[in-house]
Amino acid sequence: MPFLELNDIKKHFSTKSGGxxxxxxxxxxxxxxxxxxxxxxxxxxxxxxxxxxxxxxSRLIMQLLEPTHGSIVLEGQNLTNLNSSEVRSRRLDFQMIFQDPYASLNPRMTVWSTLSEAILTRKPQLNKEELKQNVVKLMEMVGLDKQYVRKYPHEFSGGQRQRIAIARALAPEPKLIIADEPVSALDVSIQSQILNLLKDLVNNLGLTMLFISHDLSVVRYIADRIAVMYYGKIVETGEAESLMENPQHQYTKELLESVPKVLSLV
Amino acid sequence: MRISLPTESELEKGSSLGRDAWARLRKNKLAMLSMCFIGLMLIICFIVAQLPFIDDPNEQNLENRFAPPSGDHIMGTDQLGRDLFSRILFGGQISMLVGFIATGVALLIGITYGAISGYAGGRTDAIMMRVVDTLYAIPFLVLVIVLKVVIAGPMEEQLKWMGRFANIVPLFFAIGALGWLTLARITRTQVMAIKEQEFVEAATSLGLSKMRILFRHIVPNTLGPAIVYATLTIPSFILFEASLSYLGVGIEAPNSSWGILIKEGADFLETQLYLLIIPGLFFSLTLFAFNFLGDGLRDALDVRASKD
Incomplete structure (x- = not known):
């Protein structure tokens, strides 16, 4: 049984216009x-x-949007049938890392407030001392110096902010992480650090991850399997290696050709 | 496994957006001067007024009417021989209180109403905003007078302990209870912009309650414009009380406010100019100060000017 299964998911937005x-x-x-x-x-x-x-x-899987059609099944449980309070109790099992670390952190909350709030969602019984331990542990896990615990998001660089965002996503001890373009807003030099961090975390914590990106070279580096999406549909799925070497769909071929040659040599 | 916690001395202190804004405000000389002036006014009106050598503002002395400024009465006396300086101090208390209390009431109602409207969206939002539109359409002055009468009657008993403020407090609430409309609109727009941000989605993903998301994650990020607007609202409420008093529906005699003093002064414009000029000076300088401070706050809290 697959961990997460999407069946014929559709989301249609209607845009009303006119006078x-x-x-x-x-x-x-x-x-x-x-x-x-x-x-x-x-x-x-x-x-x-x-x-x-x-x-x-990604928002559909996160239950931030409701699908027009189809079902989302997590560990055998159909999320689309749940009512809002059941969804709320299940939410902690899947967390998201957002694209823009400048918008995904509350500018008025310190690292401490952001992380402790997220930890307490899963473990509301913690006392202050245990909470401190948990926050520091999380910060160490994502490679943040614990002395910055009282700082605000605007005092960090993009890469550090994304580390805070990753720590927040890990705080409720989720099983599934959805990473929506987690490195595309970062400097190239920082991208590989964050990618390695994500890869290590998935391996060490036994997480499952959906990694979304527009950049095939980034996806190839981190993913086991790759799905190619084109105009709202999946056009091709396959093991990362075989898909890269032997693309079937015309669009996948175009994507592959668009990756700069210099990078593909590395 | 036990993790070594950082000690107090190892922690680097963060600097909140509010603190950054304060640092920017401190560089604005005009705003700081205005703030000092407002502070000075508050001290003079509320503390100096209690000192023993200040005359009773309502004590009449008909033998000493229209005394020009002198050692005895540093700002002279009015048409009933009352000391103008002490009337300005006690009148200032009323004017300041109108500004602060009415603005406080307006902030409370406006932010809560606007935040809920903006966050709920859809039909709830549409209905709540049409209510605001309707209230906008009714003349403010008429509503305040009606509301004041409605509040003043039933509250008379409960307010007795306030002494001379008892019949004034309903006016504060009436002004505040109607002055929140613009604040509600400002907050609503802010909330609508902020609720689309990713950190709100992150908070939703954590399964936090709607109340917590709204008042812990969204509203604190909308306060900047509301604070600026509120600072500019204080002088407009002071002015509004003055015009109510001028019309005879505001503060009742023998109490005074700056508005009343100006009104009385205007009656003797041709002979005793100082009765108009001196209260007018206090009044307009205070209004200027609030406006300069509001401008300074707007610059200090401006998002574009803040870090990155």
Whole structure:
């Protein structure tokens, strides 16, 4: 049984426009029939160009948006049938790392407030001392110096902020991490550090990860399997190595060709 | 496994956005001067007024009417021989209190209302905002007078302990209870922008309650514009009380406020100019100070000017 299974997920947005006397109702099919599965402990890379529906898909899995059609099954439990309080209790099992570490951290909360709030969602019974231990442990896990615990997000660099965001995602001890373009807002020199960190965390903590990116070279580095998304649909799925060497779909071939040659030599 | 916790001395102190804004505000000389001036006014009106050598503001002395400024009465006396300086101090208390209490009430109602409206969105938002629109359309002055009467009656007993403030407090609440409309609109717009940010999605993902997300994650990030607007609201409420008093529906005699003093002074404009000029000076300088401070706060809290 796959750890996470998406069956024919669709998400259509209707955009109402028009004036007082005339109106038109256009439907945007952001995600249009996606079926995917991730095995436990694996990293699935999802590639596709901007606007192909990757981020919408990630929000659907995170239960931040409701799908128009289809089911999301996590460990055999259909999330789409749950009511809102059941969803809230299940949320801690899946957490997200966002693209923009400048927008994903509350600017008015210190590292301490951000992390302790996230830890307490899973372990509300902790006393102050135990909470401190947990916060420091998390910070060490993501490679943040514990002396920065009282600092605010704007006092950190992009890479450090993304580490805080990763720590927050790990705080409720989730089983599934959805990483939506976690490195695309970072300097190239920082990208590989964060990628290695994510890879290590998945291995050490036995996590399952959906890694979303528009950059095939990044996905190839981290993912076990790769799915290629194009205009709201999955056009090709396969083991990372074989997909890279023997792409079937025309769009995958174009993506591969667009990776700079210099990088592909490395 | 036990983890070594950092000791107090190892911790690097963070600097909050509020502290950064304060540092920027401190560089603004005009705003700092205004803040000192407002502080000075508060001290004079509330503390100096209690000192023994300050005359009773309501004590009449008909033999000493219209005495020009002198050693005895440093700002002279009015048409009933009352000491103008002490009337300005006690009047200042009322004017300041109107500004602060009414603004406090308006902030409380406006931020809560606007935040809920903006966060709920959809139909709830539409209905709540149409209520605001409707209230906007009714003349403020008429509403305040009606509301003041409505509040003042039933509250009379409960407010007795406040002594001379008892019949003034309903006015503060009436002004505040109607002055929140713009604050609600400002907060709503802010909340609508902030709730789309990723850190709110992250908070939702943690399964936090809606109340906690709204008041811990969203509202603190919307306070900047509200604070700026509130600072500019204080003088407008002081001014509003002055116009109410001028119309005879505000503060009742023998109490005074700056508005009343100016009104009385205007009656003797041709003969005793100082009765108008001196309270007018206190009044306008204080209003200027609040406006300069508000401008300074706006610059200090401006997002574009803050770090990255």
């Amino acid at each position: 007082l006397f005339s109106s038109s109702n256009e439907i945007v099919k952001a995600v249009n029939g996606v079926s995917l599965s991730i095995e436990e402990g694996k990293i699935l890379g999802l590639v596709g160009e901007s606007g192909c529906g990757k981020s919408t898909l």
